[in-house]
Amino acid sequence: MxxxxxxxxxxxxxxxxxxxxxxxxxxxxxxxxxxxxxxxxxxxxxxxxxxxxxxxxxxxxxxxxxxxxxxxxxxxxxxxxxxxxxxxxxxxxxxxxxxxxxxxxxxPVNGNDLRYDLEITFEDSAFGLETEIRLQRSSGCDVCSSTGTEPGTQTEPCMNCNGTGRVNVTRSTPYGPQTTTAVCEVCHGRGRIVPYPCARCNGTGQIQVFDSIPVKIPPGVDEGARLRIRGRGEPGQNGGTPGDLYIVVHIKDHPIFERHGNEILCEKQITFAQAVFGAEIEVPTLEGAAKMKIPPGTQTGTIFRLRGKGIWDSNSGARGDQHVKVSIMTPVNLTDKQKGLLLKFAQSLGEDTRYLGR
Ligand SMILES: [Zn+2]
Ligand SMILES: [Zn+2]
CATH class of the missing domain: 1.10.287.110 (DnaJ domain)
Known part of the structure:
Protein backbone atom coordinates (compact mmCIF):
# COMPACT_ATOMS: atom_id res chain seq x y z
CA MET A 1 0.00 0.00 0.00
CA PRO A 108 3.07 36.91 4.71
CA VAL A 109 6.03 34.58 4.45
CA ASN A 110 9.44 35.81 5.45
CA GLY A 111 12.24 35.21 2.98
CA ASN A 112 14.89 32.61 3.72
CA ASP A 113 18.35 33.57 4.89
CA LEU A 114 21.12 32.96 2.40
CA ARG A 115 24.71 31.90 2.95
CA TYR A 116 27.68 32.88 0.82
CA ASP A 117 31.14 31.44 1.41
CA LEU A 118 33.81 34.02 0.64
CA GLU A 119 37.49 33.10 0.42
CA ILE A 120 39.91 35.95 1.02
CA THR A 121 43.69 36.26 1.21
CA PHE A 122 45.62 36.33 4.46
CA GLU A 123 46.54 39.97 3.83
CA ASP A 124 42.90 40.95 3.25
CA SER A 125 41.94 39.29 6.52
CA ALA A 126 44.58 41.42 8.24
CA PHE A 127 43.77 44.76 6.66
CA GLY A 128 40.14 44.40 5.64
CA LEU A 129 38.64 44.43 2.20
CA GLU A 130 35.93 46.12 0.23
CA THR A 131 34.64 43.94 -2.52
CA GLU A 132 31.50 42.96 -4.34
CA ILE A 133 29.96 39.53 -4.50
CA ARG A 134 27.63 38.20 -7.12
CA LEU A 135 24.78 36.24 -5.72
CA GLN A 136 22.33 34.07 -7.56
CA ARG A 137 18.79 34.05 -6.26
CA SER A 138 15.36 33.22 -7.56
CA SER A 139 12.94 35.95 -8.51
CA GLY A 140 9.46 36.04 -9.98
CA CYS A 141 9.46 35.53 -13.75
CA ASP A 142 8.94 38.86 -15.49
CA VAL A 143 7.66 37.30 -18.73
CA CYS A 144 4.69 35.42 -17.26
CA SER A 145 4.31 37.47 -14.05
CA SER A 146 5.20 34.34 -12.06
CA THR A 147 2.19 32.39 -13.34
CA GLY A 148 4.31 29.88 -15.28
CA THR A 149 1.95 30.19 -18.23
CA GLU A 150 3.19 31.40 -21.61
CA PRO A 151 1.70 34.87 -22.21
CA GLY A 152 -1.36 34.68 -24.46
CA THR A 153 -2.21 31.14 -23.38
CA GLN A 154 -4.48 29.88 -20.62
CA THR A 155 -4.41 27.18 -18.01
CA GLU A 156 -6.90 24.37 -18.55
CA PRO A 157 -8.95 22.35 -16.10
CA CYS A 158 -7.27 19.09 -15.08
CA MET A 159 -8.98 16.14 -16.73
CA ASN A 160 -7.79 13.67 -14.12
CA CYS A 161 -9.69 15.34 -11.29
CA ASN A 162 -12.20 17.36 -13.28
CA GLY A 163 -10.66 20.49 -11.97
CA THR A 164 -11.25 19.72 -8.31
CA GLY A 165 -7.63 19.03 -7.43
CA ARG A 166 -8.42 15.80 -5.66
CA VAL A 167 -9.40 12.27 -6.50
CA ASN A 168 -11.14 9.54 -4.54
CA VAL A 169 -9.01 6.62 -3.52
CA THR A 170 -10.59 3.40 -2.29
CA ARG A 171 -8.52 1.01 -0.30
CA SER A 172 -9.34 -2.15 1.57
CA THR A 173 -9.08 -2.11 5.34
CA PRO A 174 -9.89 -4.73 7.97
CA TYR A 175 -13.26 -3.02 8.25
CA GLY A 176 -14.01 -3.14 4.55
CA PRO A 177 -13.26 -0.75 1.68
CA GLN A 178 -12.69 2.82 2.70
CA THR A 179 -12.73 5.79 0.39
CA THR A 180 -10.62 8.83 1.06
CA THR A 181 -9.72 11.78 -1.07
CA ALA A 182 -6.20 12.29 -2.28
CA VAL A 183 -4.42 15.14 -3.97
CA CYS A 184 -4.54 14.77 -7.75
CA GLU A 185 -1.16 13.62 -8.99
CA VAL A 186 -1.57 15.25 -12.39
CA CYS A 187 -2.23 18.82 -11.27
CA HIS A 188 -0.84 18.47 -7.74
CA GLY A 189 -4.08 19.64 -6.22
CA ARG A 190 -4.30 22.83 -8.22
CA GLY A 191 -7.19 21.68 -10.36
CA ARG A 192 -5.65 23.22 -13.46
CA ILE A 193 -2.80 22.31 -15.72
CA VAL A 194 -0.52 24.51 -17.79
CA PRO A 195 -0.51 23.24 -21.40
CA TYR A 196 1.93 25.93 -22.59
CA PRO A 197 4.56 26.58 -19.92
CA CYS A 198 6.35 29.92 -20.04
CA ALA A 199 9.51 29.49 -22.12
CA ARG A 200 11.51 31.91 -19.97
CA CYS A 201 11.00 30.08 -16.66
CA ASN A 202 10.01 26.62 -17.97
CA GLY A 203 6.68 27.00 -16.26
CA THR A 204 8.13 27.37 -12.79
CA GLY A 205 7.20 31.05 -12.47
CA GLN A 206 10.68 31.68 -11.05
CA ILE A 207 13.90 32.74 -12.73
CA GLN A 208 17.46 33.03 -11.45
CA VAL A 209 18.87 36.54 -11.21
CA PHE A 210 22.25 37.83 -10.13
CA ASP A 211 22.67 40.46 -7.46
CA SER A 212 25.86 42.43 -7.02
CA ILE A 213 26.25 43.14 -3.35
CA PRO A 214 28.99 45.36 -1.94
CA VAL A 215 30.72 43.73 1.01
CA LYS A 216 32.98 45.39 3.53
CA ILE A 217 35.23 42.98 5.40
CA PRO A 218 36.66 44.64 8.53
CA PRO A 219 40.36 44.31 9.34
CA GLY A 220 41.18 41.40 11.64
CA VAL A 221 38.39 39.12 10.46
CA ASP A 222 38.98 35.53 11.50
CA GLU A 223 38.38 32.20 9.80
CA GLY A 224 34.72 31.23 9.87
CA ALA A 225 33.49 34.71 10.79
CA ARG A 226 29.91 35.37 9.74
CA LEU A 227 28.98 38.78 8.45
CA ARG A 228 25.30 39.51 8.35
CA ILE A 229 23.88 41.75 5.68
CA ARG A 230 20.32 42.51 6.57
CA GLY A 231 17.61 42.16 4.01
CA ARG A 232 19.79 40.69 1.28
CA GLY A 233 18.50 37.13 1.59
CA GLU A 234 15.60 35.73 -0.35
CA PRO A 235 12.67 38.10 -0.78
CA GLY A 236 9.62 37.65 1.42
CA GLN A 237 6.21 36.91 -0.02
CA ASN A 238 2.93 38.72 0.53
CA GLY A 239 4.63 41.48 2.45
CA GLY A 240 6.90 39.20 4.51
CA THR A 241 10.33 40.58 5.33
CA PRO A 242 13.27 39.48 3.23
CA GLY A 243 15.82 37.14 4.80
CA ASP A 244 19.37 38.10 5.66
CA LEU A 245 22.55 37.27 3.82
CA TYR A 246 25.31 35.63 5.85
CA ILE A 247 28.79 35.85 4.45
CA VAL A 248 31.04 33.18 5.90
CA VAL A 249 34.69 34.16 5.62
CA HIS A 250 37.42 31.68 4.78
CA ILE A 251 41.04 32.72 4.85
CA LYS A 252 43.58 31.21 2.49
CA ASP A 253 46.74 29.80 4.01
CA HIS A 254 49.78 32.04 3.69
CA PRO A 255 53.09 30.65 2.43
CA ILE A 256 55.02 32.51 5.15
CA PHE A 257 52.73 33.53 7.98
CA GLU A 258 50.75 31.54 10.49
CA ARG A 259 48.03 33.22 12.48
CA HIS A 260 47.36 32.72 16.19
CA GLY A 261 44.57 35.02 17.27
CA ASN A 262 45.83 38.48 16.43
CA GLU A 263 49.48 37.45 16.48
CA ILE A 264 51.30 36.15 13.45
CA LEU A 265 54.34 33.93 13.32
CA CYS A 266 56.98 33.37 10.66
CA GLU A 267 60.33 31.63 10.51
CA LYS A 268 63.60 33.13 9.35
CA GLN A 269 66.90 31.41 8.69
CA ILE A 270 70.13 33.17 9.65
CA THR A 271 73.74 32.26 9.03
CA PHE A 272 76.09 30.97 11.68
CA ALA A 273 78.08 34.21 11.51
CA GLN A 274 74.95 36.33 11.93
CA ALA A 275 74.03 34.27 14.99
CA VAL A 276 77.51 34.67 16.45
CA PHE A 277 78.11 38.37 15.77
CA GLY A 278 74.54 39.57 15.80
CA ALA A 279 73.21 41.41 12.76
CA GLU A 280 70.55 43.53 11.24
CA ILE A 281 68.52 41.19 9.07
CA GLU A 282 65.59 41.57 6.75
CA VAL A 283 62.35 39.80 7.64
CA PRO A 284 59.03 39.61 5.81
CA THR A 285 56.05 41.44 7.30
CA LEU A 286 52.51 41.86 6.07
CA GLU A 287 53.60 45.23 4.68
CA GLY A 288 56.75 44.05 2.95
CA ALA A 289 60.33 43.50 4.15
CA ALA A 290 61.41 45.14 7.40
CA LYS A 291 64.71 45.38 9.28
CA MET A 292 65.15 43.45 12.51
CA LYS A 293 68.14 43.32 14.86
CA ILE A 294 69.37 40.08 16.33
CA PRO A 295 71.84 40.20 19.18
CA PRO A 296 75.24 38.46 19.24
CA GLY A 297 75.04 34.86 20.42
CA THR A 298 71.53 34.21 19.15
CA GLN A 299 70.54 30.57 19.54
CA THR A 300 68.53 28.66 16.98
CA GLY A 301 64.82 28.60 17.86
CA THR A 302 64.86 32.03 19.50
CA ILE A 303 61.67 33.98 18.89
CA PHE A 304 61.80 37.74 18.36
CA ARG A 305 58.87 40.10 18.53
CA LEU A 306 57.96 42.86 16.12
CA ARG A 307 55.43 44.98 17.95
CA GLY A 308 52.28 45.99 16.13
CA LYS A 309 53.03 44.03 12.98
CA GLY A 310 50.28 41.47 13.50
CA ILE A 311 46.54 41.53 12.91
CA TRP A 312 44.09 44.25 13.89
CA ASP A 313 41.84 43.39 16.80
CA SER A 314 38.40 44.47 15.65
CA ASN A 315 37.26 44.95 19.25
CA SER A 316 40.09 46.94 20.78
CA GLY A 317 41.36 48.53 17.59
CA ALA A 318 44.88 47.60 18.68
CA ARG A 319 47.19 45.57 16.54
CA GLY A 320 48.80 42.25 17.49
CA ASP A 321 52.49 41.47 17.18
CA GLN A 322 54.56 39.52 14.69
CA HIS A 323 56.85 36.82 16.02
CA VAL A 324 59.94 35.74 14.13
CA LYS A 325 61.47 32.39 14.97
CA VAL A 326 65.07 32.16 13.81
CA SER A 327 66.98 29.03 12.92
CA ILE A 328 70.64 28.77 12.06
CA MET A 329 71.52 27.45 8.63
CA THR A 330 74.20 24.78 8.53
CA PRO A 331 76.66 25.60 5.72
CA VAL A 332 76.81 22.92 3.02
CA ASN A 333 79.13 22.18 0.05
CA LEU A 334 82.17 23.67 1.77
CA THR A 335 85.50 23.77 -0.05
CA ASP A 336 88.50 21.97 1.45
CA LYS A 337 89.86 25.31 2.55
CA GLN A 338 86.66 26.23 4.33
CA LYS A 339 86.52 22.81 5.98
CA GLY A 340 90.09 23.29 7.18
CA LEU A 341 89.22 26.64 8.70
CA LEU A 342 86.21 25.20 10.46
CA LEU A 343 88.20 22.27 11.80
CA LYS A 344 90.80 24.67 13.20
CA PHE A 345 88.02 26.69 14.71
CA ALA A 346 86.53 23.63 16.39
CA GLN A 347 89.92 22.60 17.75
CA SER A 348 90.43 26.09 19.11
CA LEU A 349 87.29 25.59 21.18
CA GLY A 350 88.80 22.38 22.56
CA GLU A 351 86.28 20.21 20.69
CA ASP A 352 87.22 16.56 20.16
CA THR A 353 87.54 16.47 16.37
CA ARG A 354 88.76 12.88 15.99
CA TYR A 355 85.34 11.50 15.12
CA LEU A 356 84.15 14.32 12.85
CA GLY A 357 83.21 13.25 9.35
CA ARG A 358 83.20 9.55 10.22
ZN1 LIG B 1 7.72 32.68 -16.79
ZN1 LIG C 1 -5.96 17.22 -11.30
Whole structure:
Protein backbone atom coordinates (compact mmCIF):
# COMPACT_ATOMS: atom_id res chain seq x y z
CA MET A 1 0.00 0.00 0.00
CA UNK A 2 1.34 3.39 -0.96
CA UNK A 3 2.01 5.76 1.89
CA UNK A 4 -0.37 8.66 2.28
CA UNK A 5 0.81 12.19 2.09
CA UNK A 6 0.26 14.57 4.99
CA UNK A 7 -2.88 16.10 3.52
CA UNK A 8 -4.40 12.68 3.07
CA UNK A 9 -3.53 11.76 6.63
CA UNK A 10 -5.23 14.91 7.91
CA UNK A 11 -8.08 14.39 5.43
CA UNK A 12 -7.89 17.90 4.06
CA UNK A 13 -7.37 19.37 0.61
CA UNK A 14 -3.99 20.65 -0.44
CA UNK A 15 -5.36 24.19 -0.41
CA UNK A 16 -7.15 23.86 2.92
CA UNK A 17 -6.98 26.90 5.18
CA UNK A 18 -5.10 26.82 8.46
CA UNK A 19 -8.43 26.79 10.26
CA UNK A 20 -9.57 23.72 8.33
CA UNK A 21 -6.27 21.97 9.04
CA UNK A 22 -6.73 22.63 12.72
CA UNK A 23 -10.36 21.56 12.71
CA UNK A 24 -9.59 18.30 10.96
CA UNK A 25 -6.66 17.64 13.26
CA UNK A 26 -8.85 18.06 16.33
CA UNK A 27 -11.46 15.71 14.94
CA UNK A 28 -8.94 13.01 14.01
CA UNK A 29 -6.93 13.38 17.19
CA UNK A 30 -10.11 12.72 19.16
CA UNK A 31 -11.00 9.81 16.91
CA UNK A 32 -7.64 8.07 17.32
CA UNK A 33 -6.76 9.20 20.82
CA UNK A 34 -5.11 6.35 22.79
CA UNK A 35 -7.38 6.98 25.79
CA UNK A 36 -10.42 6.32 23.63
CA UNK A 37 -8.84 3.38 21.82
CA UNK A 38 -7.14 1.32 24.53
CA UNK A 39 -4.84 -1.38 23.20
CA UNK A 40 -5.56 -0.50 19.60
CA UNK A 41 -2.21 -0.40 17.85
CA UNK A 42 -3.70 0.80 14.58
CA UNK A 43 -5.33 3.77 16.28
CA UNK A 44 -2.13 4.58 18.17
CA UNK A 45 -0.23 4.59 14.90
CA UNK A 46 -2.81 6.84 13.27
CA UNK A 47 -2.77 9.18 16.24
CA UNK A 48 0.96 9.58 15.86
CA UNK A 49 0.76 10.13 12.09
CA UNK A 50 -2.00 12.70 12.48
CA UNK A 51 0.05 14.56 15.06
CA UNK A 52 3.13 14.56 12.81
CA UNK A 53 1.13 15.72 9.81
CA UNK A 54 -0.38 18.54 11.85
CA UNK A 55 3.01 19.66 13.11
CA UNK A 56 4.10 20.27 9.55
CA UNK A 57 0.91 21.57 7.98
CA UNK A 58 0.08 23.96 10.83
CA UNK A 59 3.35 25.78 10.28
CA UNK A 60 3.05 27.89 7.10
CA UNK A 61 6.75 27.78 6.46
CA UNK A 62 7.09 24.05 6.95
CA UNK A 63 3.97 23.56 4.92
CA UNK A 64 5.41 25.53 2.01
CA UNK A 65 8.55 23.44 2.11
CA UNK A 66 6.54 20.26 2.27
CA UNK A 67 4.38 21.40 -0.67
CA UNK A 68 7.48 22.07 -2.68
CA UNK A 69 8.76 18.59 -2.00
CA UNK A 70 5.41 16.93 -2.56
CA UNK A 71 4.47 18.77 -5.72
CA UNK A 72 7.88 18.62 -7.29
CA UNK A 73 7.56 14.84 -7.08
CA UNK A 74 10.53 14.39 -4.75
CA UNK A 75 9.33 11.67 -2.45
CA UNK A 76 5.78 12.61 -3.33
CA UNK A 77 3.06 10.86 -1.41
CA UNK A 78 5.36 9.70 1.33
CA UNK A 79 4.91 10.62 4.96
CA UNK A 80 8.66 10.68 5.48
CA UNK A 81 9.32 14.22 6.48
CA UNK A 82 12.89 15.27 6.86
CA UNK A 83 12.47 17.75 9.62
CA UNK A 84 16.01 18.93 9.95
CA UNK A 85 15.41 22.65 10.01
CA UNK A 86 16.27 23.74 13.51
CA UNK A 87 14.80 27.15 12.94
CA UNK A 88 11.26 25.91 12.60
CA UNK A 89 10.16 27.35 15.92
CA UNK A 90 11.49 30.85 15.60
CA UNK A 91 9.27 31.96 12.77
CA UNK A 92 6.26 34.08 13.46
CA UNK A 93 2.92 32.57 12.50
CA UNK A 94 4.30 29.17 13.35
CA UNK A 95 2.01 28.76 16.32
CA UNK A 96 -1.08 27.89 14.34
CA UNK A 97 -2.80 30.98 15.65
CA UNK A 98 -3.77 32.29 12.25
CA UNK A 99 -7.41 33.13 11.85
CA UNK A 100 -9.61 31.33 9.37
CA UNK A 101 -9.81 34.49 7.31
CA UNK A 102 -6.10 34.23 6.60
CA UNK A 103 -5.84 31.84 3.70
CA UNK A 104 -2.30 30.56 3.55
CA UNK A 105 -1.69 31.85 0.03
CA UNK A 106 -2.15 35.41 1.32
CA UNK A 107 -0.20 35.01 4.53
CA PRO A 108 3.07 36.91 4.71
CA VAL A 109 6.03 34.58 4.45
CA ASN A 110 9.44 35.81 5.45
CA GLY A 111 12.24 35.21 2.98
CA ASN A 112 14.89 32.61 3.72
CA ASP A 113 18.35 33.57 4.89
CA LEU A 114 21.12 32.96 2.40
CA ARG A 115 24.71 31.90 2.95
CA TYR A 116 27.68 32.88 0.82
CA ASP A 117 31.14 31.44 1.41
CA LEU A 118 33.81 34.02 0.64
CA GLU A 119 37.49 33.10 0.42
CA ILE A 120 39.91 35.95 1.02
CA THR A 121 43.69 36.26 1.21
CA PHE A 122 45.62 36.33 4.46
CA GLU A 123 46.54 39.97 3.83
CA ASP A 124 42.90 40.95 3.25
CA SER A 125 41.94 39.29 6.52
CA ALA A 126 44.58 41.42 8.24
CA PHE A 127 43.77 44.76 6.66
CA GLY A 128 40.14 44.40 5.64
CA LEU A 129 38.64 44.43 2.20
CA GLU A 130 35.93 46.12 0.23
CA THR A 131 34.64 43.94 -2.52
CA GLU A 132 31.50 42.96 -4.34
CA ILE A 133 29.96 39.53 -4.50
CA ARG A 134 27.63 38.20 -7.12
CA LEU A 135 24.78 36.24 -5.72
CA GLN A 136 22.33 34.07 -7.56
CA ARG A 137 18.79 34.05 -6.26
CA SER A 138 15.36 33.22 -7.56
CA SER A 139 12.94 35.95 -8.51
CA GLY A 140 9.46 36.04 -9.98
CA CYS A 141 9.46 35.53 -13.75
CA ASP A 142 8.94 38.86 -15.49
CA VAL A 143 7.66 37.30 -18.73
CA CYS A 144 4.69 35.42 -17.26
CA SER A 145 4.31 37.47 -14.05
CA SER A 146 5.20 34.34 -12.06
CA THR A 147 2.19 32.39 -13.34
CA GLY A 148 4.31 29.88 -15.28
CA THR A 149 1.95 30.19 -18.23
CA GLU A 150 3.19 31.40 -21.61
CA PRO A 151 1.70 34.87 -22.21
CA GLY A 152 -1.36 34.68 -24.46
CA THR A 153 -2.21 31.14 -23.38
CA GLN A 154 -4.48 29.88 -20.62
CA THR A 155 -4.41 27.18 -18.01
CA GLU A 156 -6.90 24.37 -18.55
CA PRO A 157 -8.95 22.35 -16.10
CA CYS A 158 -7.27 19.09 -15.08
CA MET A 159 -8.98 16.14 -16.73
CA ASN A 160 -7.79 13.67 -14.12
CA CYS A 161 -9.69 15.34 -11.29
CA ASN A 162 -12.20 17.36 -13.28
CA GLY A 163 -10.66 20.49 -11.97
CA THR A 164 -11.25 19.72 -8.31
CA GLY A 165 -7.63 19.03 -7.43
CA ARG A 166 -8.42 15.80 -5.66
CA VAL A 167 -9.40 12.27 -6.50
CA ASN A 168 -11.14 9.54 -4.54
CA VAL A 169 -9.01 6.62 -3.52
CA THR A 170 -10.59 3.40 -2.29
CA ARG A 171 -8.52 1.01 -0.30
CA SER A 172 -9.34 -2.15 1.57
CA THR A 173 -9.08 -2.11 5.34
CA PRO A 174 -9.89 -4.73 7.97
CA TYR A 175 -13.26 -3.02 8.25
CA GLY A 176 -14.01 -3.14 4.55
CA PRO A 177 -13.26 -0.75 1.68
CA GLN A 178 -12.69 2.82 2.70
CA THR A 179 -12.73 5.79 0.39
CA THR A 180 -10.62 8.83 1.06
CA THR A 181 -9.72 11.78 -1.07
CA ALA A 182 -6.20 12.29 -2.28
CA VAL A 183 -4.42 15.14 -3.97
CA CYS A 184 -4.54 14.77 -7.75
CA GLU A 185 -1.16 13.62 -8.99
CA VAL A 186 -1.57 15.25 -12.39
CA CYS A 187 -2.23 18.82 -11.27
CA HIS A 188 -0.84 18.47 -7.74
CA GLY A 189 -4.08 19.64 -6.22
CA ARG A 190 -4.30 22.83 -8.22
CA GLY A 191 -7.19 21.68 -10.36
CA ARG A 192 -5.65 23.22 -13.46
CA ILE A 193 -2.80 22.31 -15.72
CA VAL A 194 -0.52 24.51 -17.79
CA PRO A 195 -0.51 23.24 -21.40
CA TYR A 196 1.93 25.93 -22.59
CA PRO A 197 4.56 26.58 -19.92
CA CYS A 198 6.35 29.92 -20.04
CA ALA A 199 9.51 29.49 -22.12
CA ARG A 200 11.51 31.91 -19.97
CA CYS A 201 11.00 30.08 -16.66
CA ASN A 202 10.01 26.62 -17.97
CA GLY A 203 6.68 27.00 -16.26
CA THR A 204 8.13 27.37 -12.79
CA GLY A 205 7.20 31.05 -12.47
CA GLN A 206 10.68 31.68 -11.05
CA ILE A 207 13.90 32.74 -12.73
CA GLN A 208 17.46 33.03 -11.45
CA VAL A 209 18.87 36.54 -11.21
CA PHE A 210 22.25 37.83 -10.13
CA ASP A 211 22.67 40.46 -7.46
CA SER A 212 25.86 42.43 -7.02
CA ILE A 213 26.25 43.14 -3.35
CA PRO A 214 28.99 45.36 -1.94
CA VAL A 215 30.72 43.73 1.01
CA LYS A 216 32.98 45.39 3.53
CA ILE A 217 35.23 42.98 5.40
CA PRO A 218 36.66 44.64 8.53
CA PRO A 219 40.36 44.31 9.34
CA GLY A 220 41.18 41.40 11.64
CA VAL A 221 38.39 39.12 10.46
CA ASP A 222 38.98 35.53 11.50
CA GLU A 223 38.38 32.20 9.80
CA GLY A 224 34.72 31.23 9.87
CA ALA A 225 33.49 34.71 10.79
CA ARG A 226 29.91 35.37 9.74
CA LEU A 227 28.98 38.78 8.45
CA ARG A 228 25.30 39.51 8.35
CA ILE A 229 23.88 41.75 5.68
CA ARG A 230 20.32 42.51 6.57
CA GLY A 231 17.61 42.16 4.01
CA ARG A 232 19.79 40.69 1.28
CA GLY A 233 18.50 37.13 1.59
CA GLU A 234 15.60 35.73 -0.35
CA PRO A 235 12.67 38.10 -0.78
CA GLY A 236 9.62 37.65 1.42
CA GLN A 237 6.21 36.91 -0.02
CA ASN A 238 2.93 38.72 0.53
CA GLY A 239 4.63 41.48 2.45
CA GLY A 240 6.90 39.20 4.51
CA THR A 241 10.33 40.58 5.33
CA PRO A 242 13.27 39.48 3.23
CA GLY A 243 15.82 37.14 4.80
CA ASP A 244 19.37 38.10 5.66
CA LEU A 245 22.55 37.27 3.82
CA TYR A 246 25.31 35.63 5.85
CA ILE A 247 28.79 35.85 4.45
CA VAL A 248 31.04 33.18 5.90
CA VAL A 249 34.69 34.16 5.62
CA HIS A 250 37.42 31.68 4.78
CA ILE A 251 41.04 32.72 4.85
CA LYS A 252 43.58 31.21 2.49
CA ASP A 253 46.74 29.80 4.01
CA HIS A 254 49.78 32.04 3.69
CA PRO A 255 53.09 30.65 2.43
CA ILE A 256 55.02 32.51 5.15
CA PHE A 257 52.73 33.53 7.98
CA GLU A 258 50.75 31.54 10.49
CA ARG A 259 48.03 33.22 12.48
CA HIS A 260 47.36 32.72 16.19
CA GLY A 261 44.57 35.02 17.27
CA ASN A 262 45.83 38.48 16.43
CA GLU A 263 49.48 37.45 16.48
CA ILE A 264 51.30 36.15 13.45
CA LEU A 265 54.34 33.93 13.32
CA CYS A 266 56.98 33.37 10.66
CA GLU A 267 60.33 31.63 10.51
CA LYS A 268 63.60 33.13 9.35
CA GLN A 269 66.90 31.41 8.69
CA ILE A 270 70.13 33.17 9.65
CA THR A 271 73.74 32.26 9.03
CA PHE A 272 76.09 30.97 11.68
CA ALA A 273 78.08 34.21 11.51
CA GLN A 274 74.95 36.33 11.93
CA ALA A 275 74.03 34.27 14.99
CA VAL A 276 77.51 34.67 16.45
CA PHE A 277 78.11 38.37 15.77
CA GLY A 278 74.54 39.57 15.80
CA ALA A 279 73.21 41.41 12.76
CA GLU A 280 70.55 43.53 11.24
CA ILE A 281 68.52 41.19 9.07
CA GLU A 282 65.59 41.57 6.75
CA VAL A 283 62.35 39.80 7.64
CA PRO A 284 59.03 39.61 5.81
CA THR A 285 56.05 41.44 7.30
CA LEU A 286 52.51 41.86 6.07
CA GLU A 287 53.60 45.23 4.68
CA GLY A 288 56.75 44.05 2.95
CA ALA A 289 60.33 43.50 4.15
CA ALA A 290 61.41 45.14 7.40
CA LYS A 291 64.71 45.38 9.28
CA MET A 292 65.15 43.45 12.51
CA LYS A 293 68.14 43.32 14.86
CA ILE A 294 69.37 40.08 16.33
CA PRO A 295 71.84 40.20 19.18
CA PRO A 296 75.24 38.46 19.24
CA GLY A 297 75.04 34.86 20.42
CA THR A 298 71.53 34.21 19.15
CA GLN A 299 70.54 30.57 19.54
CA THR A 300 68.53 28.66 16.98
CA GLY A 301 64.82 28.60 17.86
CA THR A 302 64.86 32.03 19.50
CA ILE A 303 61.67 33.98 18.89
CA PHE A 304 61.80 37.74 18.36
CA ARG A 305 58.87 40.10 18.53
CA LEU A 306 57.96 42.86 16.12
CA ARG A 307 55.43 44.98 17.95
CA GLY A 308 52.28 45.99 16.13
CA LYS A 309 53.03 44.03 12.98
CA GLY A 310 50.28 41.47 13.50
CA ILE A 311 46.54 41.53 12.91
CA TRP A 312 44.09 44.25 13.89
CA ASP A 313 41.84 43.39 16.80
CA SER A 314 38.40 44.47 15.65
CA ASN A 315 37.26 44.95 19.25
CA SER A 316 40.09 46.94 20.78
CA GLY A 317 41.36 48.53 17.59
CA ALA A 318 44.88 47.60 18.68
CA ARG A 319 47.19 45.57 16.54
CA GLY A 320 48.80 42.25 17.49
CA ASP A 321 52.49 41.47 17.18
CA GLN A 322 54.56 39.52 14.69
CA HIS A 323 56.85 36.82 16.02
CA VAL A 324 59.94 35.74 14.13
CA LYS A 325 61.47 32.39 14.97
CA VAL A 326 65.07 32.16 13.81
CA SER A 327 66.98 29.03 12.92
CA ILE A 328 70.64 28.77 12.06
CA MET A 329 71.52 27.45 8.63
CA THR A 330 74.20 24.78 8.53
CA PRO A 331 76.66 25.60 5.72
CA VAL A 332 76.81 22.92 3.02
CA ASN A 333 79.13 22.18 0.05
CA LEU A 334 82.17 23.67 1.77
CA THR A 335 85.50 23.77 -0.05
CA ASP A 336 88.50 21.97 1.45
CA LYS A 337 89.86 25.31 2.55
CA GLN A 338 86.66 26.23 4.33
CA LYS A 339 86.52 22.81 5.98
CA GLY A 340 90.09 23.29 7.18
CA LEU A 341 89.22 26.64 8.70
CA LEU A 342 86.21 25.20 10.46
CA LEU A 343 88.20 22.27 11.80
CA LYS A 344 90.80 24.67 13.20
CA PHE A 345 88.02 26.69 14.71
CA ALA A 346 86.53 23.63 16.39
CA GLN A 347 89.92 22.60 17.75
CA SER A 348 90.43 26.09 19.11
CA LEU A 349 87.29 25.59 21.18
CA GLY A 350 88.80 22.38 22.56
CA GLU A 351 86.28 20.21 20.69
CA ASP A 352 87.22 16.56 20.16
CA THR A 353 87.54 16.47 16.37
CA ARG A 354 88.76 12.88 15.99
CA TYR A 355 85.34 11.50 15.12
CA LEU A 356 84.15 14.32 12.85
CA GLY A 357 83.21 13.25 9.35
CA ARG A 358 83.20 9.55 10.22
ZN1 LIG B 1 7.72 32.68 -16.79
ZN1 LIG C 1 -5.96 17.22 -11.30
Missing amino acids: AKKNLYEILEVDADASQADVKKSYRKLARQYHPDLNPEDDEAAKMFKLVKEAYDVLSNPLERDKYDEMLFSGAGGGSTDWDDEDEEEDIFANGDGSMSSATARSDA
